[in-house]
Amino acid sequence: MKSSLRTLLCIAGLVTGGILRAADVEPPVPVRTIAPEYPAAMRANGTSGVVFLACEIDDKGTVTDAKVAKTTNEAFNDAAVAAVTKWKFRPAQKDGKPVSIRITLPVKFTSET
Numbered sequence: 001m002k003s004s005l006r007t008l009l010c011i012a013g014l015v016t017g018g019i020l021r022a023a024d025v026e027p028p029v030p031v032r033t034i035a036p037e038y039p040a041a042m043r044a045n046g047t048s049g050v051v052f053l054a055c056e057i058d059d060k061g062t063v064t065d066a067k068v069a070k071t072t073n074e075a076f077n078d079a080a081v082a083a084v085t086k087w088k089f090r091p092a093q094k095d096g097k098p099v100s101i102r103i104t105l106p107v108k109f110t111s112e113t
Contacts, residue, residue, distance in 0.1 A: 036083035049073035051080035
């Protein structure tokens with residue numbers, strides 16, 4: 001599960017990084033991530049899913065205003081939001097100064113152990 005999250009964060013970073021760099025903004029970098037709690041019923045059924053969270057990362061690297069932008073299964077939404085709001089980032093930078101920014105983070109749930 002941790003490696004899946006790490007992979008998705010790298011992909012998200014590449015995607016948003018290209019957009020942000022075009023605007024002369026260095027993207028935020030995760031410095032502490034917490035894996036979401038996999039809902040027991042979903043794990044028992046072998047159900048997988050992805051939740052895309054629209055978040056603001058403030059100029060201190062704190063995740064604020066995390067909302068579900070898109071999901072493959074609503075049963076994962078609360079766990080994804082609860083986990084991501086505990087994450088910490090090195091904030092985005094513009095002209096060498098930390099800035100708040102909105103990004104979309106994918107959180108993947110797979111039943112693989």
